[in-house]
C-alpha cells in the first residue's frame with residue numbers, strides 16, 4: 001500500500017483521491033475548499049445537465065469521504081524530496097511523509113513544484129501524458145499543469161490519469177478501475 005499526499009481539493013485533487021482510495025491506498029488531501037468551482041455553474045460536464053459548482057464540490061467531497069479519505073484544511077507550504085519519497089510541511093510546521101505527491105492546488109501550487117525541482121516553462125509545470133513531472137513520484141494535475149485549459153472535467157480527468165499511473169506503478173502492470181451493475 002502506498003501513501004499519497006494530494007495537495008489541493010478541487011476537481012483534480014478529489015478525483016485523484018477517489019481513484020487511489022478505491023484501490024485501498026493510503027491517501028490524504030490537503031485543501032481549504034477555496035476552489036474557483038464556487039464561482040461556476042457547470043453546463044459542460046459530460047453526463048450532468050447542470051450543477052452549481054458549490055454543489056459539485058459538496059458531492060465530490062462526500063464521495064471521497066465515503067472512502068474514508070481525510071481532508072486536512074491546513075495549507076501545504078513546502079514539498080521536499082526525502083529518500084524514495086517526499087516530506088511535506090504544512091502551515092504550523094507539522095510534517096507529513098508520502099511515497100507520492102500529487103500537486104492539484106491550482107496555479108498557486110506551481111511554486112511547490114519548483115521547490116522540489118520540477119521543471120516549469122511557459123507558466124505551467126511540465127508534465128508527461130500521465131501528468132508525471134520530471135521528479136520521480138511527483139505529479140501535477142489540473143490548473144497547476146494546464147492553467148490555460150481550465151475546465152472542471154479536464155482537471156478531474158487529469159487527477160484520475162495521475163492516480164491510475166500511481167496504481168499501475170504500485171501493481172507493476174496496467175490497472176483499470178471498472179465497476180459493473182449488479183444483476
Ligand SMILES: Cc1cc2nc3c(=O)[nH]c(=O)nc-3n(C[C@H](O)[C@H](O)[C@H](O)COP(=O)(O)OP(=O)(O)OC[C@H]3O[C@@H](n4cnc5c(N)ncnc54)[C@H](O)[C@@H]3O)c2cc1C
Nearest residue numbers: 008010011012031034035040076105106142143150151152
Ligand atoms: C467564474 C468562473 C466560472 C467558471 N465556470 C466554469 C464552468 O462553467 N465549467 C467548467 O468546467 N469550469 C469552470 N470554471 C473553471 C473551474 O472552476 C476550474 O477549471 C476548476 O476549479 C479547476 O480545478 P482544479 O482542481 O484544477 O483547481 P482548483 O479548483 O483551483 O482547486 C485547487 C484547490 O487547492 C487548494 N490549494 C491551493 N494551494 C494549496 C496548498 N498549498 N495547500 C493546500 N491546498 C491548496 C485551493 O484552496 C483549492 O481549493 C470557472 C471558473 C471561474 C473562476
